[in-house]
Amino acid sequence: MSSTDIRLVVLDMAGTTVADDGLVEQAFQAAAGELGVEAGSPEHRTMLEHVRLTMGESKISVFRHLFGAEEKAQRANSAFERAYHDLVDAGHCAALPGAAEAIAELRGQGRKVVLTTGFSRATQDRILGALGWEEIADLTLCPAEAGRGRPFPDLALTALLRTATDSVHQLAVVGDTGYDMLTGTRAGAAVVAGVLTGAHGAERLTADGATHVLGSVAELPGLLAAR
Template sequence: MTTHDVTLVVLDMAGTTVADDGLVELAFAAAARAQGVETGSPEHATMLAHVRATMGESKISVFRHLFGDEDRAQGANLAFESAYDALVDQGRCEALPGAAEAIAELRGRGRKVALTTGFSRTTQDRILAALGWQDIADLTLCPADAGRGRPHPDLALTALLRTRTDSVQQVAVAGDTGYDMLTGTRAGASVVAGVLTGAHDEPRLRADGATHVLASIAELPELLAAR
């Protein structure tokens, strides 16, 4: 089956269709401080390295790994969401160039589009509202909607089920992190496209299963149409 047969495109948000601009790291610093970890400390540096390596993963899963204790993880997650939401409210959230146009082109050619995230539903909805994207996609999903977040296949498979897509081979997954690539490969997607507008570089994307690496999401409609 070729990419011409793709009928569902599952897209990541931050770093893929939405500019990150360091917001995740700023929000993480606030979350760490809420748990007594000061910015610039050796402990903070170690935690930040893990955050960068696991970009794309469900945020509560990241905090569970970092803090171990469930109460601390939940506290960090709440502080993260509060800090990130404040940054969005300050106008620090914008679409990546060509992202809205790419989504419109994909849907215009009869493909369904699902926007997915590692954030909570509250934060995802705040981002969509800030961009005026409430109706830009056929479906939006966060980890709580699917059962598990990345790198598990749940987000892509939930999108398949909810859009009544017939086969995993009719699915394309695109994102900026290795975890996005793992989600796509584990879900059996025929196209797993990495984009270079976010967290991870081409070697990381390839190592985690990217079938294609694109400069940006703006190139995805042409890739699918050409094949």
């Protein structure tokens, strides 16, 4: 590989490599209910719209915005995690078609792969365990291990540092949300690829800096090989 080849691929999980199927919204509804927000109320609808707009962001940051006081935000986050874990444990967690194969192919091409998330480490590990993905990537990272979550560049840059990648010009960031795209552009990634299997459409992904928009992560190995 030359000094400008992509040597590190930072991949989002839910919506990019892992099917979401509304799990985030279901877990949010449980969290909001615990804080006394009635499902279907104007307040609930406003909060849910914010959750949708900020998909990809660190979940505790979302709850701090929605509930203000740290104690309430922590209660909501704990309720969210319990609800999400229950959904995962009940079998509502699956890899997106072609995701595991794409990760294997990327690593087979000699690239390092790091899986990142807006969830906590406990939730990330729950998902990895449910899928049998504990060893699928070179590294996994959550916001608490990087400093700040998306849309800041911390996750991507921490991945670069932890894998001893030489330059941001060798970095690709891939995700399904506008916040993933902002993370990639703010980190200076050479490739910032949006996928259409998750929260946001092509218009939002492009507006937030996508250099490429793909149908799914399954197309990524071919894209990078063609470069």
